[in-house]
Amino acid sequence: MSLLDVQGLVKHFPIKSGLLNRQTATVRAVDGVSFAIAAGETLGVVGESGCGKSTTARLIMHLIEHDAGNIAFDGKTVGSQHMQLKELRRQMQMVFQDSYASLNPRLTIEESIAFGPQVHGLGRTEARARARDLLARVGLNPAQFIRRYPHELSGGQRQRVNIARALALEPKLVILDESVSALDKSVQAQVLNLLADLKQEFKLTYMFISHDLNVVQYISDRVMVMYLGRIAEIGPVGEIYSNPRHPYTRALLSAMPSVDPDDRTEAPPLTGDPPNPINPPSGCRFRTRCEHAEAVCKQKEPVLNMIGTGHSAACHMMNAGSGHSKIIPIAVAA
Amino acid sequence: MFTYILKRILYVIPIGLAVSLVCFSLVFLAPGDPLSAILPPDATTELIERLKADYGFDKPLPVQFGKWVLRAAQGDLGTSIATGRPVNSEIAKAISNTFMLAMFACGIGFSFGLVFGFVAGYVRNTWLDKVVTGIAVTGVSLPHYWLGMVMVIIFAVLLDWLPAMGAGAGGSDAWAWDWEHVRFLVLPAVTLSFIPMGIVTRTTRAVVAEILNQEFVQALRAKGMDSLGVFKHVVKNAAPTLLAVMGIQLGYLLGGSILVETVFSWPGTGFLLNTAIFQRDLPLLQGTILFLAMFFVVLNVLVDILQSIFDPRIRR
Amino acid sequence: MSAPLASAAAAVFTEPPPVVVSRGYWATVFARVLRDKVTVFCALVLICMLLMAIFAPWIAPKDPTATSMLKRLALIGSEGYLLGTDELGRDMLSRLIYGARLSLFIGIVPVINAFLIGTLLGVLAGFLGGRVNTVIMRTIDVFFAFPSVLLAIAISGALGAGIFNSIVSLTIVFIPPITRVAESVTTQVRGLDFVEAARASGANALTIIRVHILGNVLGPVFIYATSLMSVCMILASGLSFLGLGTKPPAAEWGLMLNTLRTAIYTNPWVAALPGVMIFTTSICFNMMSDGLRQAMDIKE
Numbered sequence: 017m018s019l020l021d022v023q024g025l026v027k028h029f030p031i032k033s034g035l036l037n038r039q040t041a042t043v044r045a046v047d048g049v050s051f052a053i054a055a056g057e058t059l060g061v062v063g064e065s066g067c068g069k070s071t072t073a074r075l076i077m078h079l080i081e082h083d084a085g086n087i088a089f090d091g092k093t094v095g096s097q098h099m100q101l102k103e104l105r106r107q108m109q110m111v112f113q114d115s116y117a118s119l120n121p122r123l124t125i126e127e128s129i130a131f132g133p134q135v136h137g138l139g140r141t142e143a144r145a146r147a148r149d150l151l152a153r154v155g156l157n158p159a160q161f162i163r164r165y166p167h168e169l170s171g172g173q174r175q176r177v178n179i180a181r182a183l184a185l186e187p188k189l190v191i192l193d194e195s196v197s198a199l200d201k202s203v204q205a206q207v208l209n210l211l212a213d214l215k216q217e218f219k220l221t222y223m224f225i226s227h228d229l230n231v232v233q234y235i236s237d238r239v240m241v242m243y244l245g246r247i248a249e250i251g252p253v254g255e256i257y258s259n260p261r262h263p264y265t266r267a268l269l270s271a272m273p274s275v276d277p278d279d280r281t282e283a284p285p286l287t288g289d290p291p292n293p294i295n296p297p298s299g300c301r302f303r304t305r306c307e308h309a310e311a312v313c314k315q316k317e318p319v320l321n322m323i324g325t326g327h328s329a330a331c332h333m334m335n336a337g338s339g340h341s342k343i344i345p346i347a348v349a350a
Numbered sequence: 351m352f353t354y355i356l357k358r359i360l361y362v363i364p365i366g367l368a369v370s371l372v373c374f375s376l377v378f379l380a381p382g383d384p385l386s387a388i389l390p391p392d393a394t395t396e397l398i399e400r401l402k403a404d405y406g407f408d409k410p411l412p413v414q415f416g417k418w419v420l421r422a423a424q425g426d427l428g429t430s431i432a433t434g435r436p437v438n439s440e441i442a443k444a445i446s447n448t449f450m451l452a453m454f455a456c457g458i459g460f461s462f463g464l465v466f467g468f469v470a471g472y473v474r475n476t477w478l479d480k481v482v483t484g485i486a487v488t489g490v491s492l493p494h495y496w497l498g499m500v501m502v503i504i505f506a507v508l509l510d511w512l513p514a515m516g517a518g519a520g521g522s523d524a525w526a527w528d529w530e531h532v533r534f535l536v537l538p539a540v541t542l543s544f545i546p547m548g549i550v551t552r553t554t555r556a557v558v559a560e561i562l563n564q565e566f567v568q569a570l571r572a573k574g575m576d577s578l579g580v581f582k583h584v585v586k587n588a589a590p591t592l593l594a595v596m597g598i599q600l601g602y603l604l605g606g607s608i609l610v611e612t613v614f615s616w617p618g619t620g621f622l623l624n625t626a627i628f629q630r631d632l633p634l635l636q637g638t639i640l641f642l643a644m645f646f647v648v649l650n651v652l653v654d655i656l657q658s659i660f661d662p663r664i665r666r
Numbered sequence: 667m668s669a670p671l672a673s674a675a676a677a678v679f680t681e682p683p684p685v686v687v688s689r690g691y692w693a694t695v696f697a698r699v700l701r702d703k704v705t706v707f708c709a710l711v712l713i714c715m716l717l718m719a720i721f722a723p724w725i726a727p728k729d730p731t732a733t734s735m736l737k738r739l740a741l742i743g744s745e746g747y748l749l750g751t752d753e754l755g756r757d758m759l760s761r762l763i764y765g766a767r768l769s770l771f772i773g774i775v776p777v778i779n780a781f782l783i784g785t786l787l788g789v790l791a792g793f794l795g796g797r798v799n800t801v802i803m804r805t806i807d808v809f810f811a812f813p814s815v816l817l818a819i820a821i822s823g824a825l826g827a828g829i830f831n832s833i834v835s836l837t838i839v840f841i842p843p844i845t846r847v848a849e850s851v852t853t854q855v856r857g858l859d860f861v862e863a864a865r866a867s868g869a870n871a872l873t874i875i876r877v878h879i880l881g882n883v884l885g886p887v888f889i890y891a892t893s894l895m896s897v898c899m900i901l902a903s904g905l906s907f908l909g910l911g912t913k914p915p916a917a918e919w920g921l922m923l924n925t926l927r928t929a930i931y932t933n934p935w936v937a938a939l940p941g942v943m944i945f946t947t948s949i950c951f952n953m954m955s956d957g958l959r960q961a962m963d964i965k966e
Binding site: 113118 | 864865869877878881
């Protein structure tokens with residue numbers, strides 16, 4: 017059974033303007049997203065900025081309310097009597113991108129980490145003991161760091177503190193929202209290794225959001241590619257990187273820098289910016305930038321179609337009955 | 351753009367109504383029942399009856415307010431108890447004096463403030479900057495009614511250069527643009543100019559220093575633009591903020607000159623307010639405050655609109 | 667709390683690194699303020715004023731209300747009257763010392779009141795957002811439609827003269843600006859990730875406000891409030907000057923200026939003395955506020 021099960025998640029943000037502040041447009045930030053994360057795995061989420069990665073994370077954390085859809089954690093629907101919000105927030109934690117903004121500048125490192133456990137009823141002394149313990153686990157000497165303030169730490173150290181803060185509640189699932197993106201490459205590698213070690217040690221499940229394809233390839237078991245609030249392709253990391261099927265995934269990967277001259281793909285890189293999520297293109301949202309776009313792509317929205325073991329893509333070319341002229345035969349029977 | 355301006359103009363209506371409500375409520379703040387608050391102690395029965403009818407005290411409050419606002423909108427602010435004349439004609443007489451005083455004070459204050467502020471912003475953290483900052487902080491910390499007294503002491507009592515009070519020889523209130531009359535304006539205008547001078551200096555200094563620190567200024571210099579060219583860019587970028595501050599200061603002076611007008615017995619709205627308070631002439635008090643506040647509201651909207659023309663980022 | 671001293675000494679001899687104790691934010695600010703001579707000087711002047719107010723009966727050489735028809739408007743430096751006498755022959759020095767009591771009281775209390783009420787309203791509006799924000803902030807907007815002097819005079823004028831009334835009216839005058847600052851700072855802080863993180867750890871609104879919001883909002887709002895004290899001193903004494911504040915024969919600087927106005931032809935410098943006190947207090951509040959603001963502007 018999957019640890020997290022998301023069905024048909026939708027979040028639209030209204031845009032108000034004009035004389036009477038009436039709603040004039042809608043940003044379709046997340047528009048019908050369904051996926052699952054199995055216990056113990058790492059799901060990487062990639063996509064350009066504005067594709068709804070972070071909104072999806074915040075919806076799962078219930079930091080913002082979703083408009084439609086269902087989120088089940090451990091088989092229980094969140095918000096029901098089986099899974100209260102507060103309990104969910106103990107089992108699911110999040111590490112943000114901006115290591116500085118995600119720590120209260122007026123609290124010491126120790127106080128910041130101990131805050132969560134204290135909210136959940138742990139005594140002050142025990143909470144602080146746990147904070148010291150976790151600091152050691154994330155590779156920071158507690159004696160040196162507990163009384164320090166965030167501004168006295170480096171970016172890498174702060175992000176370690178944020179990881180410790182997330183782990184302080186002993187969660188099952190940790191959502192890492194661009195958590196290493198702002199760090200220097202060398203520090204990034206250290207933190208990624210730390211995350212891998214912690215996953216082993218605490219039997220964690222990760223949802224790892226990043227725009228950095230190399231990092232996602234390194235850490236993920238499965239990868240989900242998002243485009244304008246929808247899933248373009250989802251599948252095992254090896255499949256996605258070696259055998260990408262959706263034209264968007266292929267374009268993304270071709271833009272991935274590589275030092276190996278033989279490793280360069282011939283697929284054309286992406287041109288232009290993604291369309292405005294306020295008025296996404298009809299049918300397939302990627303069609304405006306897709307070299308294979310045809311009439312059917314404008315008329316019908318493609319659905320996620322199983323094209324291999326645990327591998328799905330939302331493209332008419334992967335769907336034999338869609339009417340697209342360039343149907344790509346599916347190698348592995350579903 | 352058009353929507354923004356229209357929105358700002360329409361915004362005057364709810365704010366104006368709320369402002370009228372506050373002014374209307376003033377009567378109820380006064381101790382005792384509203385009628386006796388308005389009435390002088392030696393009121394005649396005739397006056398009592400007239401006021402009752404004027405205010406409609408027998409009717410429920412929302413009706414009273416509605417009637418009051420409707421009449422105010424038509425320019426009828428009631429009758430002054432002290433003089434028996436319509437409040438709006440009293441205001442009409444006083445407002446031109448206050449306006450003149452405020453304009454002169456702003457002229458002096460803004461000119462000095464802008465010059466000081468630009469100089470200090472350009473030479474930040476030097477001794478000259480410290481001197482200018484000192485002047486600015488003095489300007490905003492001075493109790494201007496006291497400054498007025500000191501001005502009178504120096505220039506009227508000790509030196510006998512300028513008149514101490516009034517707006518014309520022998521207390522006449524007929525104004526004329528000659529030195530005989532303008533000399534009455536000098537001391538109150540200079541006194542009143544210190545606050546806007548201080549505030550404009552501070553704001554200008556901060557804004558100019560911030561702009562000079564920005565990368566685009568470095569880029570302009572790097573591409574070889576001379577300092578006059580850079581200065582033009584600084585002015586252009588500082589204008590919206592400075593405009594807003596100056597607009598609000600003008601409004602403050604119009605409504606806030608009561609203390610200085612009292613010191614100099616300047617026959618403006620402040621003096622009128624003072625009279626209204628001490629004779630407990632509430633219709634006059636209400637009317638004058640409503641008028642000044644509405645003027646301030648309109649001025650604010652004008653500043654907003656002007657600002658949005660200078661700086662397109664403001665309208666969203 | 668005993669760890670720092672002990673381990674600092676032990677660190678020289680033992681292997682493990684010492685407990686690093688960083689100064690908290692406020693300790694850092696305080697240390698920075700102490701380095702700023704102008705701010706320290708202004709703070710000292712204000713403390714002296716406060717002490718003068720508290721210990722007035724012991725400091726003042728004479729009874730501030732004892733009139734003497736024979737010694738009216740004595741010059742500065744006259745025999746027995748260091749700063750001369752006022753229009754009723756009362757000792758100016760004593761009256762100025764006693765005046766600190768009422769003047770500081772009506773100059774400071776409204777800002778404290780407004781700080782408490784305004785911060786509460788602003789934090790609520792900023793944190794809750796939505797309708798609560800709209801209701802609070804639009805109401806505040808109405809008061810911004812009045813220039814502050816006009817509003818103070820309007821309310822005082824309607825309420826009538828008196829210390830209590832002038833404190834009420836000045837409190838009302840200062841609530842809107844403080845609320846606006848508190849609201850904007852709260853809105854900024856609320857959008858930061860650490861507040862999201864606190865919500866994500868299941869904390870309720872009250873806990874988040876107490877632990878995460880207030881600590882970051884009170885500082886800037888407090889600094890803003892100290893800058894308003896300067897304005898409040900001027901306005902409060904101004905109300906008395908107009909006869910809307912304290913009533914005679916109380917010793918209050920603004921009221922003293924008012925009653926001495928008639929004396930500017932006979933004894934001008936004595937007449938101007940109370941204003942010097944108002945000005946000194948007001949400028950010290952202003953400069954101290956500037957100093958505090960700079961000290962709090964700690965860049966990484």
